[in-house]
Amino acid sequence: MTKTRVLSIALCLACAAGAASAADVKSVLLSSFTPKGQATLDRLDQDATQKACSTGAPLSGEAAAKIIADNTATIRYPADGQYLGDWKNGDKIAQTGTGLQSSDDPAKPSGGNCYACHQLAEAEIAYGTIGPSLKQYGKLRGNSESMLKYTWAKIYNAQAFMPCSTMPRFGHKNILTEQQIRDVMALLFDPASPVNQ
Template sequence: MNKSYVQAAFSAAGLALTALLLTSCATAPTAQQVEDATQQVLKSSFSEQGIAKMDRLAPDASNQACSEAAGKPLEEKLAKSIEEANLKTVKLPVDGKYLGDWAEGEKIAQNGRGLTWTDKAGEANGGSCYNCHQISKAELSFGSIGPSLYNYGKLRGVSNPASAESKPIVEYTWGKLWNAKAYNACSDMPRFGHASILNEQQIRDVMALLLDPKSPVNQ
């Protein structure tokens, strides 16, 4: 990125924010004013490059509602409607196979690459799971934004993922990976399947990492 491009971006951002401050001297800016200024800054400082297109700046209805809430809990009826709408997008595996290779799942959890303008369309992305969660006990570096997933399957009594007793938690875990907003309207977790971040086989492999009794996660 060249110097003039960066300078132009910061200049546009400064003008937008300055305008917001000047118009809000008498009263605090409204949520819509803040949103409009933010969108102006984003649009003026972002340009399409490679697979990074302008549609990334357009939030869907779910994200829009959570953004407008500005960190406050959504009204219960709205939250439920968002979760129901997102639940309808969850696609269960056609062949009924939920678990893949946990060793491949660990690689995906460790991998934070993908989705940048330098990546090619169709290339496999990483899950970057350790950025937010503890997963394997052997990994000493992990984030704490999300809950610990260590012993995920073991704590939930999944000794045989193929059993009828395990079906509810297996399907829930798949759905959570596919579209987390189906269970928490304003979840910060990436919607791996819905947003095509991970493909179906990759989700199977992460499922195995979490649920396979042989996985180090459940040791």
Template structure:
């Protein structure tokens, strides 16, 4: 009986292995899985208020970064993404980079906007949600750590006069980073606030002031 049972289990194991191998041989390829995932996403979401299904559509930058997964795209692709996004940065129309740091702090604290329950896509109704990922001012103890600390952002970079020629590279870099983060980091997780219309020019100026104005509590 033991001999028969052993052979029975062995035969069953062989059949299971053969079935598994056959299944592996006919498994969908990556392109098919992508197609199935895309179909599932489209079937799972619908327009609701100002939140439209078109938010699921990826531009080339997002598509390439998704393709790379947890890794990084090839260097040539990464450089192409950064170059393309740098061209999309809209510089301040009046040449003024800094606004009011007090308004910038309010924007950094606010995570409002862009949800299905909001009535408008006007950036004036949105916040920057900066504290969600960064430490900024010393007085705020509730902040995320996905991004680097921005406490003393301007001070640590030697910005004593944001309007000076010496500060120009940091000022322009910071504006570009806020407007379109992928201009400097191909697969940055930081929202492209200006490029995607989450914040307008004046709001970007105010956050710039929060980070770079020597009078801002960030730089004390």
């Protein structure tokens, strides 16, 4: 049995028994991980949202409202008001699952890995179903300023809309650049994009 598997079982048993505090869990994690490349130990440091969502306990209405407010405050819209980039680049970003791993080149941009959770286009045969289908996203919703702002904000920080969402906070956590978010937005809204066929 691997060291990781043994640690996972020990943590699960300790948590189930109520014996492990957050400090105990973090101590075990710190002792079992080693930094490699860009995957450093600071990844184990949780912000307030991650801490609130990691307990496994249901959120109170007050806690959910705080997560929404805190994360809404992080959203940065494009200063020039331009929400859409190049859908072809957006498609590459959506279909790329690399970035931020220890083996990835930190000089290369991260991918969005969108297909892992969403269907993007009718022609796709392999896609995840954790998130809703995005097929015909712009065609069905239009491209009003309010829809563009909503979609930008959802990509930038999904926790502003749904506390403890499993969607990455792409902008807030600097996973995607502003230009990459523009390109993904174009993938979702451009009539020529495969998403809207």
